[in-house]
Amino acid sequence: MNDTPARMLRLLSLLQTPREWPGSELADRLGVTDRTVRRDIERLRDLGYPVEATMGALGGYRLVAGTAMPPLLVDDDEAVAITVGLRAAAGYAVAGIEEASVRALAKVEQVLPAKLRRRVRVLGAAMTLPNDDGPSVDPDVLTTLASAVTNRERVRFAYRSGAGSETRRHVEPAGLVAARRRWYLVAHDMERDDWRVFRLDRIERPQATGARYAPRELPAADPAAYVAGRRTDWGTPIYRVSVTIHAPVGKVAGRLGDTPGDLAAIDRDCCRLEATRDDSPEWLAHRLIGLGVDFQVHEPPALVAHLRTICTRITTAITA
Secondary structure, rough: OOHHHHHHHHHHHHHHHOOOOHHHHHHHOOOOHHHHHHHHHHHHOOOOOEEEEOOOOOOOEOOOOOOHHHHHOHHHHHHHHHHHHHHHHOOEEEHHHHHHHHHHHHOOOOOOHHHHHHHHHHHHHHHOOOOOOOOOEOOHHHHHHHHHHHHHHEEEEEEOOOOOEEEEEEEEEEEEEOOOEEEEEEEEOOOOOOEEEEEEEEEEEEEEEEEEEOOOOOEEOOOHHHHOOEEEOOOOEEEEEEEEEEEOHHHHHOOOOOOOOOOEEEEOEEEEEEEEEEEOOHHHHHHHHHHOOOEEEEEOOOHHHHHHHHHHHHHHHHHO
């Protein structure tokens, strides 16, 4: 390959694959000598690409993390995936990410070939992004908790309830769940010795403790199933629920383990939950209370009974 710019781009494309490349294999792929490969590697380093070399029989070259973000090479499908992902991120509930996503999207679309730009526009026209003025999540909170989940590290944070009261929590995070423009943390609460779901927009000052933990068995197929109320330790109760909720659909959607079609608007300030559920009436009762709005339960009787039990406990607590 005698065309130096084309060869350099081909070399960079190979190095961006997450593996280590022996110099001889790169030379074979590019149709050049080992000496030319070494010279091209130096050119990439001069351009700011952090290429690391290791010696020995198993040694080779690989692209590592550097101090700055160098230009990346992506294929057609990757470019479309990035563009569509940025469009979605521009409408998601992470504070500050909307503007950054729009800026990045403009840069990517500017250099897309015409055929890819058409594909992206077709996908973009078909996408409907949520329009919600609800609370957003601090990116630092999101990344701190994501790192703790990955590293299996215990976390302490302050948590605000729907009523505004603050408590300190010490948890073992199991996973993050994004549902209907809300982010949730599923974690085992150390002090309460039970699983809990926390809204990320109510989490403040999270700090990883450095203490590692052995994973516990989550009573659900995964964190997303737990947030949706599909707990394995509840068995599979099936019941019909009907609740009038005095809030717009957009404020409620995704917070009750609902699926499309479960919620229907009555008017701009009121909606109705109508569904067959396979979770627990107890779980749904606490979720309804957590909405922080008025509601009336029409069925099932088990849900009404549990709400009455909660009401009695609260009355006892505030009058004792």
